[in-house]
Amino acid sequence: MSNTRHLSVVIAREPEAVYAFARDVENLPRWAAGLATAEVHPGDRDGELVAESPMGTVTFAFAPDNPFGVLDHDVTLPDGAVVHNPLRVLAHPDGAKVVFTLRRLAMNDEEFDRDTAMVEADLERLKGLLEAP
Template sequence: MSTATLSCIISIVIQRPWQEVYRFASQPENLSAWATGLGRGIRRVEDDWVADGPEGPIRICFCKANDHGVLDHWVYPDDDNEIYIPMRVIANGNAAELMFTLFRQPGTSDEQFAEDEAWVLRDLANLKSLLEAHAA
């Protein structure tokens, strides 16, 4: 049995009410402001959202708007692959805790997984900076 990490939860505290964080982060149009991995050139194409990925278009499906802070989304880098990304924003006192579950994809080395984790943390830090600066 492999001892490789299969997933990790990346969490960041944002000094804004959780509802504000949810409202902003749940709008696909706002991805380009903070999510460097998926936010480039995001646009609506029929019933889907499509972003410009490094190797071509990436289709993204988002969960429906809700009152529970659920920001789950599914990324389709091609027709054969689906990447599920559970994401939540919850109250943490007067602030918000944003949690992103990163699943290791098949064939991902330890180094690649660590790079993916660092990338997600940078993107969440971008969101934190954006929302906290916006409130100042």
């Protein structure tokens, strides 16, 4: 089994609109349940954010705002481990394709499958919010 999975969804919206919505921390609890289950707050360091997640309290920071659709974010878990999460919004003939790269790290097969399902659900929620009338 692969140690990396590229999970994606196509959203019928302009890539810039998808990027702006996904990057807005106020929207994270609405779609990124794997990262933020409640309101996101500024952290102690510049650009750092704090959120309650299924893993407990985490801190994270997005890549700087950019025109390339890069939403990579480093998440510091409650145990101090840092996980780099590549996330991209790409132009697609039908709008935008959002791609999240999930790495196995120290997960067993069951945990990796569970995390895969959580990310897929997050991406589907993002799609639903952005394609809603």
